[in-house]
Amino acid sequence: MSSLNAFNDILQRDEPLAPYTWLRLGGPAQYLLTPRSVEELTRLVAVCHDEQIPIHILGGGSNILVKDEGVSGAVIRLTDPVFSHVQITGNLVRAGAGALLSHVISETVRAGLAGFENLAGIPGTIGGALCGNSGGRLGEVSQLVTSVTGLTTLGEQVVRGNDELSFDYRQSNLGDLLIIEAEFKLRPDNPDAIAQMLKQNWIAKKSVQPLSSQSAGCVFKNPRGQRAGQLIEQAGLKGTRVGGAEISERHANFIVTHPGAKSSDVVRLIDLIRSKIAEQFGVHLEPEIKLW
């Protein structure tokens, strides 16, 4: 594709995506690009728009399952340091979309700002967390964010303030934006107390989730008033295996993988779970992980 030749310095063709995802599965990206500035990213998005090249934004790859055949179009990673800054001014935090959530958590806890410790143990980046309104029992990222800066598909920079942001359980209205950075408003508190909370939250998360295995976190969203993991467990599906993919014995809403697993094994296991749960409980489980 000649139009992307201008980006040869930051372009890899047919680059396997598995190493960039937590499940370590799936085929290559037709084009994998790692822009070095907002200006370069903006040009890239504009060229992709003009050439009708689909764009996929890869964060930490902790909520994505890449198909075995790979992804056509441009996969963009915001791993350059220019996209992973964390600036703290008073109780306001500006963080680049490529900043690791874990880094933002530790920086804010160190600064004596409370809020992010509730997201302890969630892998991935700020961009990924905002896109899917990541969180859990203790809170969601939507409770902390005050504005989001991003690019439209045309490559225009926009800032969405609080009144234009809308979040729900594991979803946001940011799906049309390439998120570049965001601002968060936190609550000043005693650094030792926040650090203690962070430790407790981390231990609690570690005790229920198979964090040492390869997974992409919860596979399904919880249906209203129910827990997907509980339904899967009640259906007696824990430990069910398709090829190299297995429903975790530790947490039934996690699929873990074994050596030799294929992306298609995970897809088949997801389909099997959905049909069994629909059959037994009349509940239609909606995947939380994104299939690329």
Ligand SMILES: Cc1cc2nc3c(=O)[nH]c(=O)nc-3n(C[C@H](O)[C@H](O)[C@H](O)COP(=O)(O)OP(=O)(O)OC[C@H]3O[C@@H](n4cnc5c(N)ncnc54)[C@H](O)[C@@H]3O)c2cc1C
């Ligand atoms: C062990 C484990 C535990 C987990 N626990 C939790 C949990 O407790 N709660 C929870 O909510 N999630 C959990 N997850 C899921 C996952 O970590 C979160 O969804 C995370 O926020 C995804 O971030 P990421 O950077 O890895 O995004 P990716 O997986 O790379 O991408 C996810 C989506 O976000 C989009 N995206 C990423 N960056 C941008 C950007 N800059 N602009 C626009 N779109 C973007 C992608 O295109 C994709 O659609 C867990 C996952 C694992 C593996």
